[in-house]
Amino acid sequence: MSTLLRLLVFAACLVAIGPLAWHLVSSIKTSEELNRVPPTIAPEGVSLDNYVELFARRPFLRYYRNSFVVATLAALLCLLAAAPAAFALSRASTRRRSSISAGLLLMAFFPPIVYLLPLYEMVRWADLVNHPWALIGPYAALNLPFAIWFLMGYFRQIPKELGEAAALDGLTEEGFFTRMVLPLSTEALLATAVLVFIFSWNEFMFALTFMNLETSKTLTVGLSTLSGAFSVEVPWGLIAAGIVISSAPLIVLIAVFQKRIVAGLAAGALK
Amino acid sequence: MVPLTVARAARWYGFAVTLLGLVAVYPLLRTAVLTLFDFGLVNGFRARFIGIDNFVRLYADSRFWNSLVFTLMFALVTVTLEFVIGFGLALAVHSMKGASRWIRTALAIPWTTPTAVAALVWVWLLNDQFGIVNRILTDVHLIESPIAWLGSPGLAIGALIVADVWKTVPFVFLILYSGIGTIPEELYEAMAIDGGGFWAKLRYVTWPVMRDFVFVALIFRTIQAFAVFDLVYVMTGGGPGGATESISVYAYRTYMRYLEFGYGATIIISGVAALALVSSALYVLLVRRHEYSA
Numbered sequence: 001m002s003t004l005l006r007l008l009v010f011a012a013c014l015v016a017i018g019p020l021a022w023h024l025v026s027s028i029k030t031s032e033e034l035n036r037v038p039p040t041i042a043p044e045g046v047s048l049d050n051y052v053e054l055f056a057r058r059p060f061l062r063y064y065r066n067s068f069v070v071a072t073l074a075a076l077l078c079l080l081a082a083a084p085a086a087f088a089l090s091r092a093s094t095r096r097r098s099s100i101s102a103g104l105l106l107m108a109f110f111p112p113i114v115y116l117l118p119l120y121e122m123v124r125w126a127d128l129v130n131h132p133w134a135l136i137g138p139y140a141a142l143n144l145p146f147a148i149w150f151l152m153g154y155f156r157q158i159p160k161e162l163g164e165a166a167a168l169d170g171l172t173e174e175g176f177f178t179r180m181v182l183p184l185s186t187e188a189l190l191a192t193a194v195l196v197f198i199f200s201w202n203e204f205m206f207a208l209t210f211m212n213l214e215t216s217k218t219l220t221v222g223l224s225t226l227s228g229a230f231s232v233e234v235p236w237g238l239i240a241a242g243i244v245i246s247s248a249p250l251i252v253l254i255a256v257f258q259k260r261i262v263a264g265l266a267a268g269a270l271k
Numbered sequence: 272m273v274p275l276t277v278a279r280a281a282r283w284y285g286f287a288v289t290l291l292g293l294v295a296v297y298p299l300l301r302t303a304v305l306t307l308f309d310f311g312l313v314n315g316f317r318a319r320f321i322g323i324d325n326f327v328r329l330y331a332d333s334r335f336w337n338s339l340v341f342t343l344m345f346a347l348v349t350v351t352l353e354f355v356i357g358f359g360l361a362l363a364v365h366s367m368k369g370a371s372r373w374i375r376t377a378l379a380i381p382w383t384t385p386t387a388v389a390a391l392v393w394v395w396l397l398n399d400q401f402g403i404v405n406r407i408l409t410d411v412h413l414i415e416s417p418i419a420w421l422g423s424p425g426l427a428i429g430a431l432i433v434a435d436v437w438k439t440v441p442f443v444f445l446i447l448y449s450g451i452g453t454i455p456e457e458l459y460e461a462m463a464i465d466g467g468g469f470w471a472k473l474r475y476v477t478w479p480v481m482r483d484f485v486f487v488a489l490i491f492r493t494i495q496a497f498a499v500f501d502l503v504y505v506m507t508g509g510g511p512g513g514a515t516e517s518i519s520v521y522a523y524r525t526y527m528r529y530l531e532f533g534y535g536a537t538i539i540i541s542g543v544a545a546l547a548l549v550s551s552a553l554y555v556l557l558v559r560r561h562e563y564s565a
Binding site (some may be wrong): 002005008009012013015016017019020022023028034035037038039041047077080081082084086087088107108109110111112113114115116117118121122127137138140141142144145148174198201202204205208209219220221223224236239240243244246248250251253254255258259261 | 282288301336379384
């Protein structure tokens, strides 16, 4: 029984990793080998041509920077708005807390396309088409309900006595929040920021709509519109290399922060 | 408890409320209002109030009904598969002690892959000439010659389901795995002493604790599956012949290609209404029923 279970879990791991591993292997094949039918499995030679072309002749460095700037600023902005609200909610009456939580859940319920057109109108009105802030604002706001939940669950675990003691020592609510609660919660803040970063890095529809210049595109959009730049054949080697470089940073993040993220995902979602 | 004055509320909630108001509440209301207007390229982008005419048109629009049926089917099949596989994996990994950190990381990898990128991953894997899936299937003689998986309606729907399951089983797994972690070991030991077998443990110890986690995972997955856009847009573009067009993709085209903003809003709001029906059914089934019986 347990051997069978191990085998099944092992097989699941293979299925999980396999598709990306195949692209990693393919990305270092030569273009001659990539064009063979049927495809080879192990590469016969190693070539970094695809990566060189991606960064030297195509604007992937630019896409990378755009994704990084947008995702980082969205995560920071989201924390800045979510942390005080989550703290105030964690100390509010049960009735108010649960009604506001329900409101936040309702917000998370709507598919993102509901917001698309009015946001596009606003972006154009503010002359922000192709500007990173056209994405930063929406990403921060749309991740806000989840970030508030996540942090609220964490802040509620901070003992009430700590706040009472701080008040006796003459610390204001703001002082307690900035000097005690925030330093105590670095783990939760970091996990929230990482998740918002991942969601923003992965977003596609808004980026596709608000960013149409090559110099403004994010990685997901740049990569998925790459084959449109070729008329005859699909540049599989380039796409494979692009898949590798756009997933790699996130795999590192999830490997490092996995435990905290998972704990927070469940706790934040249930409280 | 400090009383909530306006000044205090503004200090703590002000930024969050402003951001949500501007980027979520206002757009939501505007989209809802637009359903009552004829607004788009044809009338030179001057909004004209037309009452419920958009909904009348929608009712007769077979493309809308097809996309709704596809979206519901897609959500139902993928969420069911993801739940079964994710739950099974969570139980299996939990029962294996040690080495599970690397296993969890490996299993989480597809979830971190951007959906649009995951779509590209599968487009190439399934390609009829250069794809590895065809090569493996022909090597083991399951099929005689390569198949264009994205070329026919039935297979394309299957391909989308496979890609979505690959991408999101990890999410369900991670939530349920952390749920199992909250079950005290003593409960299982007590059950073992009472002579309970695998199914008894699952039914009387694991499931009651897991129900809330399952609800969270399912509700989030249902919402996301219902909103499916990236995967369809990149993998099939809604084709072949509109067979895989989801509500979001149809609405997106209506907005951005046909430039019919009022009608696009009507498609979305009607889709959301359908989603609300499904979600409340799920809620009653999973949460309320047990509250009455408990």
